[in-house]
Amino acid sequence: MQFKARNLRALAEMVIGNAEHFPYRSSSYITEFFEDCDLDFVHDGSTRWAWTAERLAELLAEPALPNMLPERFMTVLRMLMDKADAQEGDPDRSQALVALNGPLIREGFEAYYGDDQLLHVRHTGTRTTSVVANPHRRFTPDEIKLRDQLSAFLDCCSEDELIEDVLLPLFRHIGFQRITAAGHKDKALEYGKDVWMRFVLPTLHVLYFGIQVKKGKLDSSGTSSANVAEILNQVTMMLGHEIFDPELNRRVLVDHAYIVAGGEITKAARNWLGNKLDQAKRSQIMFMDRADILNLFVASKLPLPTKAVQKDEFVIPF
Numbered sequence: 001m002q003f004k005a006r007n008l009r010a011l012a013e014m015v016i017g018n019a020e021h022f023p024y025r026s027s028s029y030i031t032e033f034f035e036d037c038d039l040d041f042v043h044d045g046s047t048r049w050a051w052t053a054e055r056l057a058e059l060l061a062e063p064a065l066p067n068m069l070p071e072r073f074m075t076v077l078r079m080l081m082d083k084a085d086a087q088e089g090d091p092d093r094s095q096a097l098v099a100l101n102g103p104l105i106r107e108g109f110e111a112y113y114g115d116d117q118l119l120h121v122r123h124t125g126t127r128t129t130s131v132v133a134n135p136h137r138r139f140t141p142d143e144i145k146l147r148d149q150l151s152a153f154l155d156c157c158s159e160d161e162l163i164e165d166v167l168l169p170l171f172r173h174i175g176f177q178r179i180t181a182a183g184h185k186d187k188a189l190e191y192g193k194d195v196w197m198r199f200v201l202p203t204l205h206v207l208y209f210g211i212q213v214k215k216g217k218l219d220s221s222g223t224s225s226a227n228v229a230e231i232l233n234q235v236t237m238m239l240g241h242e243i244f245d246p247e248l249n250r251r252v253l254v255d256h257a258y259i260v261a262g263g264e265i266t267k268a269a270r271n272w273l274g275n276k277l278d279q280a281k282r283s284q285i286m287f288m289d290r291a292d293i294l295n296l297f298v299a300s301k302l303p304l305p306t307k308a309v310q311k312d313e314f315v316i317p318f
Contacts, residue, residue: 001060001070005053007103012052014100015080021087021096022080037079039072066201067123069109069130074121077111081119118301126200128175135295147298153305154262154290159215162262163194165305166293167213171197173300176209178247196243196254208245210238210254217263218289220272228269231259232276239281256284265289 003011010019015033017024025033027043030052034041041055059073069077081100086093093113100111104121109130114120121130139147154162163181171179179197195211212234220228235257242251259265259273265287274282 001064003057003060003103003107007106008053008056009049010103011056011100012049014096015052015056015076016048018049019099021090021093021099023085023087033079034076037072037075039076064130065128067126067128069121074130077121078119081111081113083113083117115303126204127177128200129173135292135299139298143298146304147294149304150294150297151290153307154293157215157262157305157307159194159213159262161305161307162215163213165307166297167195167211167260169302169305170293170297170300171195173302174296175199178245198245206248207255208243208252209256209258210243211258211260212238213260213262215262218259218261218265218269220266220268228272232273235259235273235277235285236281239284254284256286258286258288260288260293261290262293263290 013019014022015025016030025048027045027048030043030048031041034055039055039059043051056073056076059070059076062070062072064070077100081093081096083093087096090096097111097113104111105124108124109121110124111119111121122128123130150166154166157165168179168181176197176199179195181195194213197209197211199207199209201207212231214227214231216227218228218231238254238257240253242253244251270287273285277285
């Protein structure tokens with residue numbers, strides 16, 4: 001991805017503090033800023049804005065999903081817009097946000113503060129949100145504590161709480177649209193799925209996803225096999241039943257099915273389901289177990305569910 005030279009310079013001027021509403025940074029503080037972003041850039045004493053613009057161009061050249069900014073570039077923007085750096089006359093950083101959106105909007109992106117008070121950036125055409133989320137990276141000690149707290153919440157929450165307080169915010173954050181939870185009040189209307197949602201590709205084609213959620217562990221040995229057999233029936237029903245998209249005013253089939261578990265999905269369970277499904281349906285199935293949920297939730301910087309924070313044992317200590 002490339003930005004126009006004038007837009008890169010405008011962003012660089014904000015990083016070094018030559019722009020209004022941003023703290024001034026000398027050479028050593030520019031290096032410190034990038035260190036805080038977990039980057040090993042060291043200012044070499046050259047013209048500050050030019051050197052910074054070159055570093056930003058390097059970050060923009062890194063791989064990224066369609067209509068999303070690269071992860072490390074997003075980290076820089078979040079650090080740049082940290083509300084702790086608010087300047088006099090701009091306590092909520094609203095003026096700084098207007099300034100940041102000048103070059104971003106010219107490149108087809110828009111920045112905003114989310115409910116978590118962190119900066120988010122979405123593509124103005126597809127509304128896809130750029131996320132700083134690498135669930136396979138090494139977590140910080142604070143993130144490990146947050147992961148443990150969320151795991152404790154998953155131990156005692158209900159299936160509906162898993163869906164409404166964890167999965168729905170997570171899928172919304174990573175770019176899925178029209179997320180609809182069937183709930184458990186009227187089982188007759190579920191047709192094998194707890195949630196359905198859609199994802200818009202860069203070509204503007206739409207894929208539809210159904211989600212079947214189970215709170216506990218999924219296994220295919222001993223008494224647990226009945227649970228997996230139930231999942232098989234529900235997934236088969238999900239893939240064969242149409243859903244109605246009111247925005248398009250038509251009925252569509254689910255393209256892919258997520259099997260999500262609040263506990264572990266064992267290898268035996270995955271193999272059992274794979275053997276029971278025909279080849280076409282196997283390619284439509286994706287698995288997401290507790291480890292996947294925890295890692296993606298923490299990497300996405302989402303706040304703990306309110307019900308978890310209200311309980312003393314889940315209070316965040318930092």
